[in-house]
Every structure is written in C-alpha cells, then in structure tokens.
Amino acid sequence: MKSVNVKFGFSAVNAGQRNVNYDPQVIAVSTPGGFRITSPVSKILNVQHGDYIMFINNIPGIDQAIAERNEALVEFCDENGIDFDSPEAAIAIHKEFDKWGIAKGIVEKDAKGNVRTTNERLTKDERMKFVKENLEEMLEAAMAQDDDELKAALSREDATLEEKMNILCPFVKGREIPKYRGSKVASPSEVTGAGVNLTFTDTNVWNQLKYDLGDNANKINRIFDADVTTVEQIFVFDGYENVKVNVVMMGEYTDKAPARIGTANEE
Structure with a gap:
C-alpha cells in the first residue's frame, strides 16, 4: 500500500463514558x-x-405575514374553511408553519x-466558599463601609462565625464576563x-x-x-x-x- 504523508491532530479521549448511541x-x-x-x-x-x-x-416573520394578509396564508385559511380574520386563523397558521x-x-x-x-452568576455555595476563603478581608472591607446597619450586625457580641458569613454572602459578586x-x-x-x-x-x-x-x-x-x-x-x-x-x-x-x-x- 502506498504511503501518504498526511498528519492528523490528536485529542484526549474522555474516560468512563458509556457506549450509548443517542438519537439527535x-x-x-x-x-x-x-x-x-x-x-x-x-x-x-x-x-x-x-x-x-x-x-x-x-414566528416574528409569520406574525408580520399575517398582519400583511399574505396571499399564501389567506389561501391556506380558505382551503381549510377558516375565516382569516378570526382568532382561530392565527392559531392554525402558527400550528402549521411555525x-x-x-x-x-x-x-x-x-x-x-x-x-x-455581565456579572457571572454564582450559587450560594460558590459565594459562601469565597467568603470562607476571604473572610478577614471581607470583614475588614465591610467595617470600612459607610453602612451602620451592616457594621452593627457584624459587630454583635453574640454573632456566630456562620452568621457573619451569611451576612457577607450576598455581597459576593461574580466576575465580569462577556454577555451571551x-x-x-x-x-x-x-x-x-x-x-x-x-x-x-x-x-x-x-x-x-x-x-x-x-x-x-x-x-x-x-x-x-x-x-x-x-x-x-x-x-x-x-x-x-x-x-x-x-x-x-x-x-x-x-x-x-x-x-x-x-x-x-x-x-
């Protein structure tokens, strides 16, 4: 067999996948x-x-065609015994052509x-993880804010560590990412x-x-x-x-x- 000098790129194979054929x-x-x-x-x-x-x-194009009384749509309604100006006509047209x-x-x-x-969406668990890893910095930043209610809540003598973290959790924002x-x-x-x-x-x-x-x-x-x-x-x-x-x-x-x-x- 004649050899042809062609090179193909390699990629890693995912391990542990079941051999299942899915319909599209x-x-x-x-x-x-x-x-x-x-x-x-x-x-x-x-x-x-x-x-x-x-x-x-x-759908937007069909709505416009209905508003303009498109000939093909009028013919469709006539052939099916539907009054083009009735609410049923729009339902039938969309059901047929959408x-x-x-x-x-x-x-x-x-x-x-x-x-x-936009800001990346974070779950509560993800925000709480960030608070745990940056607790001292977040407490210091919160106490430097012009928010007496927040500082009072964090300064309560009987406030547990978990309570403080829950107070700080909503202030964690996701990083700025492209909007899709x-x-x-x-x-x-x-x-x-x-x-x-x-x-x-x-x-x-x-x-x-x-x-x-x-x-x-x-x-x-x-x-x-x-x-x-x-x-x-x-x-x-x-x-x-x-x-x-x-x-x-x-x-x-x-x-x-x-x-x-x-x-x-x-x-």
Missing part, C-alpha cells in the same frame, strides 16, 4: 424551564459544558461593536468536550413549546427530533452586525412521561 433530540423535560440536548446535537453545533445555546424561530431550531449562543455587542458584559445570547449549558455527567448530553434552562421557550399541555406541562417530556444531517445557516443580529450561525432544525415531537428512578432512565 431536543427535549423539553418535565422540570419547568428545563431542556436537554443529546450528544449528536451538541457535537454538530460544537457546544460543550459552559457554552451557551439559543433558540431560533420564524419552525424552531437551536444554535450556539453568540456574544452580544453594543451599537459601537463593544462586547456587552441564550442559556448556559451544563454536562450532568461532568464529562467535558463536545459530543455529550447537555442540559440548560429557558423558561420562556419551554412555556411556548408546551403551551397546549396546560397543567400537564410539568408531567411530560416533549421530545423533538433534530435534523443534524442538514445544518442551516442564518444571520443573527448581535447588536452591532449580523453574525452567521449554524442552526439545527427541530422537527416532529412525541410526548412521553419521564422515566421513574430505578427504571430505564430517560432523564
């Missing part, structure tokens, strides 16, 4: 606001733990092209790298995608097929310019009750 899916889980994407989706979008993900839809997709989140910018920033469009994703299995199942929260979209379930929305997993064979490219305005993003389109869905603990777990 976007799942609105039973937990309010919760979503999960399977590994084929995260891989094609190159999204990994700590990145951001955003939803894309054509399309959703998912893409990697982009950095937001201002009108001058500067990256917008979308929701931050996490790997429940703590496996890093692309191509793993990821979870995130988007309450607004969760409510939109489950609007017809009513009170049963938190009892059902709505599982959308995701088309990873044909990735579409669209432009999204980041606040300064249009940015090209790859979009995985969401297709048909099935509703399924979450698996109970101790059974084949779908969560």
Whole structure:
C-alpha cells in the first residue's frame, strides 16, 4: 500500500463514558424551564459544558405575514374553511408553519461593536466558599463601609462565625464576563468536550413549546427530533452586525412521561 504523508491532530479521549448511541433530540423535560440536548446535537453545533445555546424561530416573520394578509396564508385559511380574520386563523397558521431550531449562543455587542458584559452568576455555595476563603478581608472591607446597619450586625457580641458569613454572602459578586445570547449549558455527567448530553434552562421557550399541555406541562417530556444531517445557516443580529450561525432544525415531537428512578432512565 502506498504511503501518504498526511498528519492528523490528536485529542484526549474522555474516560468512563458509556457506549450509548443517542438519537439527535431536543427535549423539553418535565422540570419547568428545563431542556436537554443529546450528544449528536451538541457535537454538530460544537457546544460543550459552559457554552451557551439559543433558540431560533420564524414566528416574528409569520406574525408580520399575517398582519400583511399574505396571499399564501389567506389561501391556506380558505382551503381549510377558516375565516382569516378570526382568532382561530392565527392559531392554525402558527400550528402549521411555525419552525424552531437551536444554535450556539453568540456574544452580544453594543451599537459601537463593544462586547456587552455581565456579572457571572454564582450559587450560594460558590459565594459562601469565597467568603470562607476571604473572610478577614471581607470583614475588614465591610467595617470600612459607610453602612451602620451592616457594621452593627457584624459587630454583635453574640454573632456566630456562620452568621457573619451569611451576612457577607450576598455581597459576593461574580466576575465580569462577556454577555451571551441564550442559556448556559451544563454536562450532568461532568464529562467535558463536545459530543455529550447537555442540559440548560429557558423558561420562556419551554412555556411556548408546551403551551397546549396546560397543567400537564410539568408531567411530560416533549421530545423533538433534530435534523443534524442538514445544518442551516442564518444571520443573527448581535447588536452591532449580523453574525452567521449554524442552526439545527427541530422537527416532529412525541410526548412521553419521564422515566421513574430505578427504571430505564430517560432523564
């Protein structure tokens, strides 16, 4: 066999992963606001733990077409015996023509092209850890503030160390980081790298995608097929310019009750 001088880069292999094949899916889980994407989706979008993900839809364009009495939509209503000017028409049109997709989140910018920033969100445990590691400095800084109520609370003779830390905890702010469009994703299995199942929260979209379930929305997993064979490219305005993003389109869905603990777990 003739040798060809081609070199390929190497990357570390994640240890301890189960050999499981997942269907490409976007799942609105039973937990309010919760979503999960399977590994084929995260891989094609190159999204990994700590990145951001955003939803894309054509709803604004459809609303505009309805307002402009688009001929195709009027014809659709006529063919289905629906009065175009009735509330039922808009419901039927959106049910027929709404399309959703998912893409990697982009950095937001201002009108001058500067990256917008925000403070990193910290859990109470993360803030408390910072307080424990920097207790003396934080106490000294707090006592130097022009806040008599705070100083009195920290100076109480019967105040325990734990009480003082709880008082200081809300003052811990996350570092300033770039602001992204979308929701931050996490790997429940703590496996890093692309191509793993990821979870995130988007309450607004969760409510939109489950609007017809009513009170049963938190009892059902709505599982959308995701088309990873044909990735579409669209432009999204980041606040300064249009940015090209790859979009995985969401297709048909099935509703399924979450698996109970101790059974084949779908969560």
